[in-house]
Amino acid sequence: xxxxxxxxxxxxxxxxxxxxxxxxxxxxxxxxxxxxxxxxxxxxxxxxxxxxxxxxxxxxxxxxxxxxxxxxxxxxxxxxxxxxxxxxxxxxxxxxxxxxxxxxxxxxxxxxxxxxxxxxxxxxxxxxxxxxxxxxxxxxxxxxxxxxxxxxxxxxxxxxxxxxxxxxxxxxxxxxxxxxxxxxxxxxxxxxxxxxxxxxxxxxxxxxxxxxxxxxxxxxxxxxxxxxxxxxxxxxxxxxxxxxxxxxxxxxxxxxxxxxxxxxxxxxxxxxxxxxxxxxxxxxxxxxxxxxxxxxxxxxxxxxxxxxxxxxxxxxxxxxxxxxxxxxxxxxxxxxxxxxxxxxxxxxxxxxxxxxxxxxxxxxxxxxxxxxxxxxxxxxxxxxxxxxxxxxxxxxxxxxxx
Amino acid sequence: xxxxxxxxxxxxxxxxxxxxxxxxxxxxxxxxxxxxxxxxxxxxxxxxxxxxxxxxxxxxxxxxxxxxxxxxxxxxxxxxxxxxxxxxxxxxxxxxxxxxxxxxxxxxxxxxxxxxxxxxxxxxxxxxxxxxxxxxxxxxxxxxxxxxxxxxxxxxxxxxxxxxxxxxxxxxxxxxxxxxxxxxxxxxxxxxxxxxxxxxxxxxxxxxxxxxxxxxxxxxxxxxxxxxxxxxxxxxxxxxxxxxxxxxxxxxxxxxxxxxxxxxxxxxxxxxxxxxxxxxxxxxxxxxxxxxxxxxxxxxxxxxxxxxxxxxxxxxxxxxxxxxxxxxxxxxxxxxxxxxxxxxxxxxxxxxxxxxxxxxx
Numbered sequence: 116x117x118x119x120x121x122x123x124x125x126x127x128x129x130x131x132x133x134x135x136x137x138x139x140x141x142x143x144x145x146x147x148x149x150x151x152x153x154x155x156x157x158x159x160x161x162x163x164x165x166x167x168x169x170x171x172x173x174x175x176x177x178x179x180x181x182x183x184x185x186x187x188x189x190x191x192x193x194x195x196x197x198x199x200x201x202x203x204x205x206x207x208x209x210x211x212x213x214x215x216x217x218x219x220x221x222x223x224x225x226x227x228x229x230x231x232x233x234x235x236x237x238x239x240x241x242x243x244x245x246x247x248x249x250x251x252x253x254x255x256x257x258x259x260x261x262x263x264x265x266x267x268x269x270x271x272x273x274x275x276x277x278x279x280x281x282x283x284x285x286x287x288x289x290x291x292x293x294x295x296x297x298x299x300x301x302x303x304x305x306x307x308x309x310x311x312x313x314x315x316x317x318x319x320x321x322x323x324x325x326x327x328x329x330x331x332x333x334x335x336x337x338x339x340x341x342x343x344x345x346x347x348x349x350x351x352x353x354x355x356x357x358x359x360x361x362x363x364x365x366x367x368x369x370x371x372x373x374x375x376x377x378x379x380x381x382x383x384x385x386x387x388x389x390x391x392x393x394x395x396x397x398x399x400x401x402x403x404x405x406x407x408x409x410x411x412x413x414x415x416x417x418x419x420x421x422x423x424x425x426x427x428x429x430x431x432x433x434x435x436x437x438x439x440x441x442x443x444x445x446x447x448x449x450x451x452x453x454x455x456x457x458x459x460x461x462x463x464x465x466x467x468x469x470x471x472x473x474x475x476x477x478x479x480x481x482x483x484x485x486x487x488x489x490x491x492x493x494x495x496x497x498x499x500x501x502x503x504x505x506x507x508x509x510x511x512x513x514x515x516x517x
Numbered sequence: 518x519x520x521x522x523x524x525x526x527x528x529x530x531x532x533x534x535x536x537x538x539x540x541x542x543x544x545x546x547x548x549x550x551x552x553x554x555x556x557x558x559x560x561x562x563x564x565x566x567x568x569x570x571x572x573x574x575x576x577x578x579x580x581x582x583x584x585x586x587x588x589x590x591x592x593x594x595x596x597x598x599x600x601x602x603x604x605x606x607x608x609x610x611x612x613x614x615x616x617x618x619x620x621x622x623x624x625x626x627x628x629x630x631x632x633x634x635x636x637x638x639x640x641x642x643x644x645x646x647x648x649x650x651x652x653x654x655x656x657x658x659x660x661x662x663x664x665x666x667x668x669x670x671x672x673x674x675x676x677x678x679x680x681x682x683x684x685x686x687x688x689x690x691x692x693x694x695x696x697x698x699x700x701x702x703x704x705x706x707x708x709x710x711x712x713x714x715x716x717x718x719x720x721x722x723x724x725x726x727x728x729x730x731x732x733x734x735x736x737x738x739x740x741x742x743x744x745x746x747x748x749x750x751x752x753x754x755x756x757x758x759x760x761x762x763x764x765x766x767x768x769x770x771x772x773x774x775x776x777x778x779x780x781x782x783x784x785x786x787x788x789x790x791x792x793x794x795x796x797x798x799x800x801x802x803x804x805x806x807x808x809x810x811x812x813x814x815x816x817x818x819x820x821x822x823x824x825x826x827x828x829x830x831x832x833x834x835x836x837x838x839x840x841x842x843x844x845x846x847x848x849x850x851x852x853x854x855x856x857x858x859x860x861x862x863x864x865x866x867x868x869x870x871x872x873x874x875x876x877x878x
Contacts, residue, residue: 348809417725
């Protein structure tokens with residue numbers, strides 16, 4: 116059942132505003148037939164669709180004794196999402212990975228730094244501009260049990276999303292778009308369209324949530340732990356679905372997870388965050404198989420690995436993540452890092468390019484990256500990662516970022 | 518399966534270790550609700566826990582893992598009711614049936630013989646009391662003769678044991694991190710040196726680094742103190758690392774039981790196989806995974822015959838008629854059992870099928 120007469124947003128439905136999308140106006144059904152065609156190659160240009168540049172978010176702490184204090188949730192994080200590519204953001208709880216997604220979705224406004232959509236700065240955070248932006252950048256949340264309104268059917272949830280984002284759709288075209296959406300997330304339309312969320316399993320609910328995001332025909336999908344609330348046997352199914360959408364629709368996907376093994380399975384690139392900073396980035400296979408940063412190494416070693424039962428007590432670093440109101444000076448991992456030196460305790464390591472397309476923020480690689488030690492006292496002791504260090508491939512000095 | 522069911526297949530698998538049993542669950546039946554609308558959450562579960570053993574219980578949500586341990590400790594909240602079976606606890610005074618104890622007897626064995634670390638234990642500490650007081654509470658109730666100084670001494674000792682400085686005894690829960698709170702819960706559970714420690718998803722809310730530390734701590738404490746552990750989780754790869762034996766549950770039944778290594782390397786039940794291939798591996802070749810098609814079953818309307826057949830890639834016509842019992846595997850391996858008709862030679866002959874290669878490796 117639909118409620119066509121009801122305003123869909125408290126602020127009123129946007130009028131037939133010109134679509135911000137560069138493509139000509141197409142209805143959903145047309146878009147479907149065009150885009151699900153067999154050999155439409157996903158646009159794989161190198162320019163990022165959505166980019167975060169030096170994104171920083173500090174949440175002020177309220178309270179009498181904490182005037183001026185702030186939780187340093189995200190500090191100078193760069194993320195680049197490209198069409199047809201999945202980027203995984205991996206980190207433990209409190210590392211700031213969800214905050215990055217929310218900043219990209221404009222649910223928070225950043226303290227500093229920029230969000231760029233196709234190279235243009237995004238400032239929208241409410242009203243018409245925000246809706247135009249959210250049409251292109253959609254988010255999927257962790258808990259499909261909480262993100263679907265229990266009193267509405269699948270039809271209502273999806274129709275509403277379609278009508279908000281494509282107000283020209285009416286009647287048969289709307290119905291066709293609704294069916295196309297459900298088919299796209301591999302739910303049989305006739306079986307599911309009249310169901311309420313409580314009649315669906317977790318995996319089916321998450322598929323409806325994905326369909327709702329797709330109703331906007333977005334260019335970017337921000338998936339915040341989309342599988343961690345699902346039953347283990349159906350998690351892979353949802354990941355495969357997202358992978359399929361990436362391939363067929365050429366959507367750029369940000370996949371946030373604490374499970375580095377699923378990042379390896381699903382993501383093209385993996386970016387590891389620790390305490391609000393990026394500590395390592397690169398293609399997923401290299402990051403998981405030959406982790407460069409001591410934190411990534413700890414993460415990979417800590418993951419259950421039934422193949423290597425013999426190597427018990429593989430974990431060398433203990434400790435706990437730092438207090439984010441007063442994060443440690445220098446490298447934020449230094450209190451837990453077995454290799455830390457005085458340099459690590461005083462100066463923040465830059466994200467060094469240690470191989471083509473691979474970066475690590477660790478002083479241990481600085482000696483072998485040209486230009487990385489500019490501004491560092493010559494006698495400062497560098498950490499020695501010993502046998503844990505990965506080989507550094509020569510790169511030109513201009514690759515050294517920030 | 519009939520209500521009280523060990524139908525002759527009390528299998529040698531249930532004596533996987535040489536040690537004597539400490540907890541024997543036989544034909545346990547649990548329903549939620551009454552009469553026609555009752556949901557049969559456990560249907561004749563047999564399980565034996567041996568001394569000093571870590572027994573892993575794995576399965577998806579709603580398969581009855583938590584119900585099993587709560588029923589076995591009589592902590593099942595209404596409307597859950599135990600409708601059959603027995604739970605034999607081998608305490609200091611010989612075997613007793615937990616389900617037939619009086620309330621006073623039950624009160625005496627709780628914490629003393631079986632202690633539980635609950636799901637989301639981090640949030641089960643009382644926020645307005647110091648952790649020292651919460652640890653000594655249980656000691657006070659069970660060791661009335663102990664002086665206050667002795668109780669405090671024991672609490673400090675317990676904290677040290679789980680790797681927290683004894684000085685933190687005066688801390689409030691909010692002053693501790695999630696991992697430390699979880700350790701406090703483990704310390705509390707061990708306060709009276711129980712024989713059986715039940716851990717219901719103790720690490721689910723923690724990140725992997727903390728999970729690794731806690732799990733290593735549990736195994737280390739088990740080696741030192743010799744208690745038995747029932748470890749519940751949905752993460753089979755974690756279980757393979759810490760458990761000696763694993764029981765896989767599906768729809769309120771145990772469908773496979775074997776040593777951890779055997780389950781991991783040679784799963785015999787299609788569901789176990791599916792569970793193991795649902796986790797992307799961190800190492801080794803990258804391959805396309807499928808998970809298990811369909812959704813976990815609705816216990817109120819289970820299919821006839823084998824409850825897994827609607828999701829099973831190897832389902833045969835017989836699966837709709839015959840309910841598989843836990844029995845020997847087709848390869849006749851010792852110390853393991855499986856509930857699947859594919860392992861019954863008569864059914865295989867009648868259906869004219871071979872045991873699939875994936876279940877015979």
